[in-house]
Amino acid sequence: MRGGLWQLGQSITRRLSHGDKKAVARRYFASEAELKKTALYDFHVANGGKMVPFAGWSMPIQYKDSIIDSTINCRENGSLFDVAHMCGLSLKGKDSAPFLEKLVVADVAALAPGTGTLTVFTNEKGGAIDDSVITKVKDDHIYLVVNAGCRDKDLAHIEEHMKAFKAKGGDVSWHIHDERSLLALQGPLAAPVLQHLTKEDLSKLYFGEFRVLDINGSQCFLTRTGYTGEDGFEISVPSENAVDLAKAILEKSEGKVRLTGLGARDSLRLEAGLCLYGNDLEQHITPIEAGLTWAIGKRRRAEGGFLGAEVILKQLADGPSIRRVGFFSSGPPPRSHSEIQNEGGKNIGEVTSGGFSPCLKKNISIGYVKSGSHKAGTNVKFVIRGKSYDGVVTKMPFVPTKYYKPS
Amino acid sequence: MASRLLWASRAASYLRISVFHRGFSTVLKDLKYADSHEWVKVEGNSATVGITDHAQDHLGDVVYVELPEVGATVMQGNSFGAVESVKATSDINAPVSGKVVEVNEELNSSPGLVNSSPYQNGWILKVEVTDSGELGKLMDSDRYSEFCEKEDAEH
Numbered sequence: 001m002r003g004g005l006w007q008l009g010q011s012i013t014r015r016l017s018h019g020d021k022k023a024v025a026r027r028y029f030a031s032e033a034e035l036k037k038t039a040l041y042d043f044h045v046a047n048g049g050k051m052v053p054f055a056g057w058s059m060p061i062q063y064k065d066s067i068i069d070s071t072i073n074c075r076e077n078g079s080l081f082d083v084a085h086m087c088g089l090s091l092k093g094k095d096s097a098p099f100l101e102k103l104v105v106a107d108v109a110a111l112a113p114g115t116g117t118l119t120v121f122t123n124e125k126g127g128a129i130d131d132s133v134i135t136k137v138k139d140d141h142i143y144l145v146v147n148a149g150c151r152d153k154d155l156a157h158i159e160e161h162m163k164a165f166k167a168k169g170g171d172v173s174w175h176i177h178d179e180r181s182l183l184a185l186q187g188p189l190a191a192p193v194l195q196h197l198t199k200e201d202l203s204k205l206y207f208g209e210f211r212v213l214d215i216n217g218s219q220c221f222l223t224r225t226g227y228t229g230e231d232g233f234e235i236s237v238p239s240e241n242a243v244d245l246a247k248a249i250l251e252k253s254e255g256k257v258r259l260t261g262l263g264a265r266d267s268l269r270l271e272a273g274l275c276l277y278g279n280d281l282e283q284h285i286t287p288i289e290a291g292l293t294w295a296i297g298k299r300r301r302a303e304g305g306f307l308g309a310e311v312i313l314k315q316l317a318d319g320p321s322i323r324r325v326g327f328f329s330s331g332p333p334p335r336s337h338s339e340i341q342n343e344g345g346k347n348i349g350e351v352t353s354g355g356f357s358p359c360l361k362k363n364i365s366i367g368y369v370k371s372g373s374h375k376a377g378t379n380v381k382f383v384i385r386g387k388s389y390d391g392v393v394t395k396m397p398f399v400p401t402k403y404y405k406p407s
Numbered sequence: 408m409a410s411r412l413l414w415a416s417r418a419a420s421y422l423r424i425s426v427f428h429r430g431f432s433t434v435l436k437d438l439k440y441a442d443s444h445e446w447v448k449v450e451g452n453s454a455t456v457g458i459t460d461h462a463q464d465h466l467g468d469v470v471y472v473e474l475p476e477v478g479a480t481v482m483q484g485n486s487f488g489a490v491e492s493v494k495a496t497s498d499i500n501a502p503v504s505g506k507v508v509e510v511n512e513e514l515n516s517s518p519g520l521v522n523s524s525p526y527q528n529g530w531i532l533k534v535e536v537t538d539s540g541e542l543g544k545l546m547d548s549d550r551y552s553e554f555c556e557k558e559d560a561e562h
Contacts, residue, residue: 355494
């Protein structure tokens, strides 16, 4: 006798969760005790965080501010997110780059030390195992962050290939940074606020760049990146210093940078047109279909040498049969699995994530359509609870990105 | 319109007099509640329906309310529409069976009324009740409060 509204908690979690989408499976972590807690758990609770199960962790979906207010505040001022559920790891050894190149589509060799990029781990069929931000710290050290929901399978995948690689004499080993916590500081105040806490000149650190430096008295890994479309940073801090750093950031911003939960984080990444793994990117979706062709290095396009390269390079030559696109629409917001039809009522694809944009005050969504129906301006219909609503293919990002790049 | 205003002002007076707090949510004494978190206020054979404060609090910012047509028939326990928040979609079930005589058109332009005023301006529809006996299957405010506490404890 459990009605629709009852399922809100679950439904929100389900919508945001990486990986499996089975509501039934979700019941398994009904017990709070089984959930993992980040170093900031007590801090979240003390600050009014509404904690929900997320990829096996107890994480704040929001605090006292509504999701709409939080989303807007990130773009106007700034947001601080606890993203310590994500898995940071380092590959070390002189063959780290050639090893990683077997698993991802990026031109790792060409990355200058202290720079990074978004990349995709592929499987033998060219599908995405996960997306990840990778950074070349030094020629013999690569730092990467993978999704919480993909942690186990990613680590198993990397480990399996690492064994084979080492057996052939390759020099690579890994370290999983479970001793560290990851915070994301995003928005226009991110740089000025963080500058108060470090002596290094942040105006010289551009989008995608990485530095090991002292922040608020502890040694941190700092990457100028994020998942909101705004300028900002991801800060890997020793876990024992994580709460102090969070407090210092909030204090230095004089209350303008707000603690922000996973709910607003999802709205922000959707507005920025970024993929959520498990929704917009999955095992059977290639980087080409997902519109991530830009992430495949030029040399990699010529040489291949990563898992599924044959499939991906063929798609690159022939064009994919489906493509990820963005939409505006009227009526209720399209959600994951809403059917997409052409104007004639024929099925052309499916929505993978969608919702109401707090900044644009209208519905935005991401989905896959057949090639040919993918051009901006193409009219489509969304079928939601049996009714049809008008939509139009739109360029992404929906909200312009503000990455800090050299002018 | 007069009756709606009258009802709203009554609800307001209930808010001041007999509301008690359970966490952030409020429950009104005079209403009946379904286990799917809708409330119903019965006056004669007319019933006004909305979602509870507890429900709107869990949902967050409501951005769209899908309303049925006036004249449609709703059945107790069956879905007649949906509430969309920024992150979640939820069906709204009818707490009583009947014919829809009025829907809250204001929700088309201001769906946020469901959050700001769940028991008053955020009402969803009015039905002509076909079987007042069905009301016996609903909870009073005390039982509904307990029900919410239990449910929250399970999460």
